[in-house]
Amino acid sequence: MQIRLRMLMGATALLYFGPLLAGLGEFGWAVVPAFVAIFMLWLLIIRPQDFPRKPADWMRPEALVTLAARSAVQVLLVLVCFGVGRGIGGVLGSLPGFPLMLPIAISFLSIPLARLIWDPWKVQAMDRLLDDALTEIEGGTAERGDRSYAEAVLAPLNGLPDAVSEAELESHLSAIRALVDESLTFDVLLDRVKSGEASVAGRKALMVIGSDGAALERMARDTVPTLVMQALGQDGPLIARFAARLALALFEGRNIWSACPSVAFLDSLSGQLPEATAAIGALEVEIMAQA
Numbered sequence: 001m002q003i004r005l006r007m008l009m010g011a012t013a014l015l016y017f018g019p020l021l022a023g024l025g026e027f028g029w030a031v032v033p034a035f036v037a038i039f040m041l042w043l044l045i046i047r048p049q050d051f052p053r054k055p056a057d058w059m060r061p062e063a064l065v066t067l068a069a070r071s072a073v074q075v076l077l078v079l080v081c082f083g084v085g086r087g088i089g090g091v092l093g094s095l096p097g098f099p100l101m102l103p104i105a106i107s108f109l110s111i112p113l114a115r116l117i118w119d120p121w122k123v124q125a126m127d128r129l130l131d132d133a134l135t136e137i138e139g140g141t142a143e144r145g146d147r148s149y150a151e152a153v154l155a156p157l158n159g160l161p162d163a164v165s166e167a168e169l170e171s172h173l174s175a176i177r178a179l180v181d182e183s184l185t186f187d188v189l190l191d192r193v194k195s196g197e198a199s200v201a202g203r204k205a206l207m208v209i210g211s212d213g214a215a216l217e218r219m220a221r222d223t224v225p226t227l228v229m230q231a232l233g234q235d236g237p238l239i240a241r242f243a244a245r246l247a248l249a250l251f252e253g254r255n256i257w258s259a260c261p262s263v264a265f266l267d268s269l270s271g272q273l274p275e276a277t278a279a280i281g282a283l284e285v286e287i288m289a290q291a
Contacts, residue, residue: 007117008114008117008118011110011113011114011117012042012110012114013110014106014107014109014110014113015038015039015042015107015110015111015114016077016081016107017103017106017107018035018038018081018103018104018105018106018107018108018110019032019035019078019081019082019085019103019107020081020082020084020085020088020103021085021098021102021103021106022035022082022085022100022103022104023081023082023083023084023085023086023087023088023089024085024086024088024089024092025085025089025097025098025100025103026086026089027100027103029082031082031100031104032075032078032079032082034104035078035081035082035104035107036071036074036075036078038104038107038108038111039074039077039078039107040070040071040074041111042110042111042114043070043074045111045114045115046111046114046115046118051067147184147188149180150180150181150184150185150187150188151188153176153179153180154176154180154185154188154189154192157169157172157189157201157202157205158192158197158198158199158201158202159199159201160172160199160201161201162199162200162201164201164204166204166208166241166245169201169204169205169208170208170212172205173185173205173208173209173212173215182209182215182218182219183219183221185209186206186209186210186215186219186221186224189202189205189206189209190206190227190228190231192206193206193231193232194231203232203235203238204238206228206231206232207228207232207238207241207242207245208245210224210225210227210228210242211225211228211241211242211245211246211249212245212249213246213248213249213250213252213254213256214254216249216254216256216259217254217255217256221259222258222259223259224259225242225246225256225259225260225261226261226262226265228242229242229261229265229269234272234273236273236274236275236276237275237276239269239273239276239279239280240273240275240276240278240279240280241279243266243276243279243280243282243283244279244282244283246260246283247279247282247283247285247286250283250286250287250289250290251286257287257290260283260287263284263287263288266280266283266284266287267284
């Protein structure tokens, strides 16, 4: 999540660089409305939850007041960037000429880039997940390190759709790490899978945390990957994905060799799950390469 936030900040910098560059190029103030429109479009794409979703809601007085306030802020931001650019341009003197469409294109480019990096609806779903978890905890006496607290925080994970992606689960688990010790999170997810109470999303969450090289380094527990593979049982596709992710973590240099399952265990598992044979074989190669 932190990496994604930094990438979003980089994409957002392009948004502000456009009017700054236009000011440097000493273009007239008439270009300001074009940048204001781009800034408002950026808000609409990246923060859609802040705007009405139904046409009729746009006509409500509070919606119009909010829109006017947001527009005024965007106008101010554009004017500040444009003014700073003109000031710098005045100090530097003459600059090489460039077309007006260059700064406009730079600002506009930030919109698709930011949207590729940041899915506002997924972020909103993650916020709801954490809110639901905290609501369950509210009024209770459980503390951060308690098992009951961890189970309450992790309960919403079971309600995620079966098609939830690994990236979404990684985002959820990253946010949960601020609330629950990672090792305790693993124990809760593992027990849920072993007891048969885990949904498809819950099983995927165990697979993700158990094959995350950074998480394994932080937990420093040598049996985690083996426990995950045992808990997933005969789920060939999920074990194949687990093996592939674990092999990648080893290839990237994560210090998790001692935590990996033995080659004998992997050979036995591979014989039972033909669909996971290739991925398990690749994991064995990485394990033996670091032996």
